[in-house]
Amino acid sequence: MKLGLITDIHEEVDNLRAALARLKAERVDKIVMIGDVALLGEHLTETCRLLTEAHAVGVWGNHDYGLCVDPSPELQQKHPREVFEYFGKLRPSLDIDGFHFSHVEPWLNPESLFDLWYYDGPPDEHGKLWRIFNAAPHRVMFAGHFHKWLLATPEQIVDWHGERPIQLAPGRFFCVIAAVCDGYFATFDTETSELTPLRV
Incomplete structure (x- = not known):
């Protein structure tokens, strides 16, 4: 499976x-x-519309x-229903094909605001x-x-800064994806474990 990875929109x-658009082309x-x-x-409404149209799954x-957990009446009056329909589908974390996705490091509890x-x-x-690596058993964890x-890796920070595609195999990896708001995103092939950084 080829995944498009986006974060921090x-x-x-x-x-x-x-x-x-680039991920669709990919x-x-x-x-x-x-x-x-x-x-x-x-x-927010336009952002959620684009994500809904792209059938994007995700974590909060x-x-x-x-917006995801017991939104206040004030928030619900401020934004249209479509916003809460999208946020209501987000999860604290996701596992896809054995790969772990959470906004924060896996030793932190994504259901705790603190x-x-x-x-x-x-x-x-x-x-x-x-x-990080003792908090979850997954081979590759994304944040x-x-x-x-x-x-x-469990031993070191890799000398890599999104300048080129990289194989996340063999071994275990923790990978942070750079922010869409800064123009960055990526693809990840779950079969080959190749991560390809992309830029707007």
């Missing part, structure tokens, strides 16, 4: 539209949204939580890698949240 509809089988659709709500991010907003910088030393490319 933050209502940047022009970048999202361009990314979705003939991906499924689009996986790795959290943070929302920002201030000014372009820290900016999305209040954990979703936790920030101690991107993983940069062995202790931070240990807690967003950091607005940058990042790739790690």
Whole structure:
């Protein structure tokens, strides 16, 4: 299966539209949204419409939580029903073909607002890698949240910054996808384990 990976849209509809068009041209089988659709709500309806039309599945991010879990009456009056229909389908995490997707690192609980907003910088030393790879059994785990490319094995941060396609095999990997709001997204082939960074 060829997946299109998008994250941290933050209502940047022009970048999202361009990314979705490229992923359609790449003939991906499924689009996986790795959290943070929302920002201030000014372009939320259009953002959700584009994601719904693309049949994007996904997980919620820290900016999305209040729209996904018991949205307040005030929020429900502010946005049309279609917005909540999309957010209502987002999950805390997803497993697709044995690959794990969560907006935050897998040792954090995506059903906890405190954990979703936790920030101690991107993983940069062995202790931070240990807690990632000991939290879940998956061979490859994907996240967003950091607005940058990042790739790690249980032993080290890989010298890779989204400048070229890379094979996520053999071994185990934690991979952060850079933000759509900054013009970045990716494809991932679940059969070959090739991750291809793309730019608007």
